[in-house]
Amino acid sequence: MKGLLVMDNVPAHPRGVEDEFMEEFSFISVKFLPPNTTPLIQPMDQQVISNCKKLYTKALFQRCFEVTLDTELTLREFWKNHFNILHCLHLIDKALRDVSHRTMKSAWKKLWPDAVPERVFEDVQEDAPIAEDIVSLGKSMGWEVSRDDGGVSGGPQD
Numbered sequence: 001m002k003g004l005l006v007m008d009n010v011p012a013h014p015r016g017v018e019d020e021f022m023e024e025f026s027f028i029s030v031k032f033l034p035p036n037t038t039p040l041i042q043p044m045d046q047q048v049i050s051n052c053k054k055l056y057t058k059a060l061f062q063r064c065f066e067v068t069l070d071t072e073l074t075l076r077e078f079w080k081n082h083f084n085i086l087h088c089l090h091l092i093d094k095a096l097r098d099v100s101h102r103t104m105k106s107a108w109k110k111l112w113p114d115a116v117p118e119r120v121f122e123d124v125q126e127d128a129p130i131a132e133d134i135v136s137l138g139k140s141m142g143w144e145v146s147r148d149d150g151g152v153s154g155g156p157q158d
Helices: 017-024 048-068 075-081 085-098 101-111 130-140
Strands: 003-007 028-032 144-146 151-154
Touching: 017 028, 048 075, 048 085, 048 101, 048 130, 130 144
Parallel strands: 003 028
Antiparallel strands: 144 151
């Protein structure tokens, strides 16, 4: 097994971390991006983060809908009593797993073109319209939701 950890060039990523990995995880190679290139070529900046945020929002709205359906729970009660950091982590995990293979591969195309064959982009359907699902879920809970703002512009008052 081999792994590659690509890190951007920020002070939070200390030099020498590659030596620490080699001691315990010799199968992982650590490479740093050149300075001032992160926004241009960092794979996660290439639509992956945006899609992940939309998928997280959709999953969050879905959870809120499922928990509050057929109840008198307010949104405030949902947040206080029915949502915690563990729920959040599960939704982040789900969102990351739901980012399409096409999106992940296209993110790497700019940084490492030889690793992504051209045929990956042929005859592949576009990602599902996530924003429409978010708006639909929000409206079903009585929220004012707009596709343009990508989230809730106002919810029911508690």
